[in-house]
Amino acid sequence: MLPGISFADAESTFEEADFVIYGVPFDRTTSFRPGTREGPHEIRKSSYNFETFMFEHEADTEDIKLHDLGNMDDFGLVDHMVAEGEVVIGNIVANGKFPIVLGGEHSVTIPAVRSFEDISYISIDAHLDFRDSHLGERNSHACVTKRCADHLGLENVFVIGCRSISKEEWRSGPLPGYLDSYTVFEIGIEKAVKEALDSVGNEKVYISLDIDGIDPAFAPGTGTPEPFGLTPYDVKKLINIVGDRMVGFDVVEVSPIYDNGNTAALAARMVREAICVATKHRS
Ligand code: MN
Ligand code: MN
Numbered sequence: 001m002l003p004g005i006s007f008a009d010a011e012s013t014f015e016e017a018d019f020v021i022y023g024v025p026f027d028r029t030t031s032f033r034p035g036t037r038e039g040p041h042e043i044r045k046s047s048y049n050f051e052t053f054m055f056e057h058e059a060d061t062e063d064i065k066l067h068d069l070g071n072m073d074d075f076g077l078v079d080h081m082v083a084e085g086e087v088v089i090g091n092i093v094a095n096g097k098f099p100i101v102l103g104g105e106h107s108v109t110i111p112a113v114r115s116f117e118d119i120s121y122i123s124i125d126a127h128l129d130f131r132d133s134h135l136g137e138r139n140s141h142a143c144v145t146k147r148c149a150d151h152l153g154l155e156n157v158f159v160i161g162c163r164s165i166s167k168e169e170w171r172s173g174p175l176p177g178y179l180d181s182y183t184v185f186e187i188g189i190e191k192a193v194k195e196a197l198d199s200v201g202n203e204k205v206y207i208s209l210d211i212d213g214i215d216p217a218f219a220p221g222t223g224t225p226e227p228f229g230l231t232p233y234d235v236k237k238l239i240n241i242v243g244d245r246m247v248g249f250d251v252v253e254v255s256p257i258y259d260n261g262n263t264a265a266l267a268a269r270m271v272r273e274a275i276c277v278a279t280k281h282r283s
Helices: 036-049 078-094 106-114 141-152 181-187 189-199 232-245 262-282
Strands: 019-024 066-071 098-103 120-124 157-162 177-180 205-210 246-252
Touching (some): 019 036, 019 078, 019 262, 036 066, 036 246, 036 262, 078 106, 098 106, 098 262, 106 205, 106 246, 120 232, 141 157, 157 181, 157 189, 177 189, 181 189, 189 232, 205 232, 232 262, 246 262
Parallel strands (some): 019 066, 019 098, 098 246, 120 157, 120 205, 157 177
């Protein structure tokens, strides 16, 4: 694939693959500090850090049929990115494969979720992302939950770990289901995920990991760092509890220019976690 390298162990062709990785190096609606366009490349590089064998799953990524489509290379405005993403990710889903999207900013999730019908959407995010538009842009990364709710129904979206909600969002009427990070800390991640899964209506779940949902102590490389975040272990558990209900996964908002390397490594590790958990349920 061009340019750059593919995700570790992505040795299968598209036709034979069960899992397909797609990078969207888009960061044009970023509100505070840009840089997530470098996310897909750094996450792929970090993916070579790990043993192919994951003992706790008794899975080896060398045995998993994984394909890397490379990056979206042709987009202009955010609406172009969304349209192109719907074509490519839609094709992955239409072929019965499990999509894994590497951002880029959170708006890259919009075409991924629109590639499905009748699913639920659970995000891990410091932010509610429930504005109807932001700086005049409806497909802004600050509007992702709202766009997913437009597509799936408000009852089918849920945000875990948020701790930043604007007054505009707070007063905008019915909010999506959410558990803030303070509550997650009090009740524990198992109970939080159970509450999320009981809340959403559709059985199948797309998980979106906005890396700023994790505490900036663990994930400093992001555009909008927010203290009081979840731990990496919380997110690992979440992926495992969702388990066989998971039909798609993304990791977004990794901004390598603010990273010490740990954020990209964490993102790559979460992709590997999602693949190994999902593969248990496909075979
Ligand atoms: Mn977000
Ligand atoms: Mn966020």
